[in-house]
Amino acid sequence: MGMVKFQEHGDSDKEERVSLSHHRIPKTNNDFNETRRYVLTCAIFASLNSVLLGYDVGVMSGAIIFIQEDLKITEVQEEVLVGILSIISLLGSLAGGKTSDAVGRKWTIAFAAIVFQxxxxxxxxxxxxxxxxxxxxxxGIGVGFGVMIAPVYIAEISPTAARGSLTSFPEIFINFGILLGYISNYAFSGLPVHISWRVMLGVGIIPSVLLGFALSMIPESPRWLVMQNRIDEARIVLSKTNEPGVDIEERLMDIKKAAGIANNVNKYESKAIWQDIVRPTPSVKRMLIAGCGIQCFQQITGIDATVYYSPTIFKEAGIESNSRLLAATVCVGFTKTLFILVAIFLIDKVGRKPLLYFSTIGMTACLFCLSITLVFLAHGKLGIVLSILAVCGNVAFFSVGIGPVCWVLSSEIFPLRLRAQASAIGAVGSRVSSGLITMSFLSVSHTITVAGTFFLFSLISMVSVVFIHKFVPETKGKSLEQIEMVFQGDEQGIRILEMSDTDRLVHK
Structure with missing residues (x-):
């Protein structure tokens, strides 16, 4: 994971601090490895719901072929069936923010799995x-809960040095789920029509069963525990999830200040959070623009349409048989999953913004090439090959950058008091954008052709490059509390904190 030693600094008064001799993690390689394994396990288990979303996206792209044949649904019904999950998931995402503040991040993850099942x-x-x-x-409601809570939970338990890669895990599992969906389509396509699509959809229940075991392993978010004034429990979780040498008491003081708790006996009081969001301060407004904007651009560049309707794209390119269409989509799934792993190793080394630039510029080029190929080379061998390469290139660039980075940013840029519900708004933007695109894709492609639709996606992708340049800051290497200072424009304060951290590491 590339996790390194780091030190977070707060400006708490000395008299409020206790002896740290029993709060620091012993500086041994075994303890370091144990901490890394523990946090990694938590991130994996918290991301299991994301497999469900990915599987649904992948499996529906092939199952819809057999559903059409079996139930004789119309094209409009097909669009509704494909897109309604993304639209309705906004209800889950909106409710998820309030629910996770009320019952905790961990049990919101459990509720998401039950509803999806x-x-x-x-x-x-x-x-x-x-x-x-x-x-x-x-x-859709289960997906809405799941997609907003997993990145928030992981960001809140992760050490700063590895937060980017760990918070990318939900996106990894979405891609893994998509690949499983494609493989399921191909594996069960030989069954009778009235059985094949039912088996394809039913297999999606299996991943969520694992969450029963997972919930017995993962802790509650330490930041949520602090908001509930369960300070001792939060201290225990922080001691398990932070690397050797981290000052746990200073970390606790930073979190308590972010939650608006002055001392150990004052309990966090829920404020009018929605009022803060509806009438935001300048810094919160910048956060909302960056977080919600990047979520929307992630979807309106057409990634879900590409995945859901990849058989339609390849049919337009010239592939005719169902088995070959589904085999081509498996290639897309493998590509998408492979390149998300590349992002995991780069996001905490290269940074968020460089990956976003690389991703959106590459997507723009691939979408444009796909459009041109479908216009001039369709139904020829070269056109088929170039179309597959363009689609695979598009999902590869998506997976390297805007796919995982979008969720990382939206889970780390908001202050603690707003994080769950502001992240929920971002997830709503993502799901609504996805739903609108997937529900209108067939109608739009009939009006302006499939090639014209992807040319439009390429223009939108070009606009996303400009948006990233103007509104998205770099957050690599900063604590969640320091990121809040970035949006407040307190660069001097951040430099002082970072210099202090560096001095302490050098001293050690």
Whole structure:
């Protein structure tokens, strides 16, 4: 993971601090490795819900072919069935922020899995289009809870040096889920039509079953525990999730100040959070623009449309048989999953903003090339090869940058008191954008052609490059509390803190 020793500094008064001899993690290699394994395990288990979202996206791209044949649904019904999950997930995301503040991050993750399981079961046994939609609605609510809470939880338990890579885990698992969905499509495509799509959708229940075991392993977020005045529990979690040499008491004081708690006996009081969001201060406004804007650009550049409708794209390019269409989509899934692993190793080394530039510029080029290929080379061998390469290139550039970085930024830029609900708003922007794109893709492509639609996506991707340049700051290497200072414009304070951290590391 490339995790290194680091020191966070707060300006708490000396008389408020206790002896740290029993709060610091022993400086041994075994303890270092144990801490790293523990945090890694927490990030993996917290990301299991993301497999469900990815699997649904991947499997529906192939299952819809057999659903059409079995239930004789119309093209409009197909668009509704594909896109309704993203639209309805906004309800889960909106409720997820309040729920996670009330019952905790950990149990919100559990609730998301239960709701999704119910939806997946209904879809697998649905006798008609109406029942399918009901199942999609439930699955969408579960997805909404899951996509907003996992990055928030991971960001709140992760040490600064590895926060970027660990917070990318939900995106890794989304990609892994997409790949599993593609493989499921290919594996079960030989079954009878009325059985194949039901098996494809029903298999999605399996990953969420693992969450029962996962919840017995992962702790609650230390920042949420502080807000509940469960300081001793928060201290224990921090001691398990921070690297050797970290001053746990100073970390606690930083978190308490971010939560608005003056001392150990004052309990966090929930403020009018929505009022802070609706009537934001200049710094919060900049956070909302950056966090919600990058979430929307992640989707309106057409990534979900590319994944959901990859068989349609390849059919437009000239591939005719269902088995070859599904085999080509498996290639897309492997590419998307492979390159998200590249992002994990780079995000805390290269930084968030360089990866965003590289990603969006590359996506713009691939989307433009796909558009040109479909216009001039469709239905030829060269056109088929170039179309597959362009689609794979697009998902590769997405996975290296804006895919994972989007979730990292939205989970780390907001202050503690607003983090869950502001992140929920960002997730809503992502889900609504995804839903609008996927529900309108077929209609728009009929109007301006598939090639014209992807040319439009390339223009939007070009605009995203400008947005990143103007509104998204670099957050690499900064604590969650320091990132808040970036948006407040307190660069001098950040430099003082970073110099202090450097001095302490050198001294050690």
């Amino acid at each position: 119910a939806g997946a079961a209904i879809m697998a046994f649905a006798p008609s289009f109406g029942f399918l939609v009901v199942g999609r609605l439930l699955a």
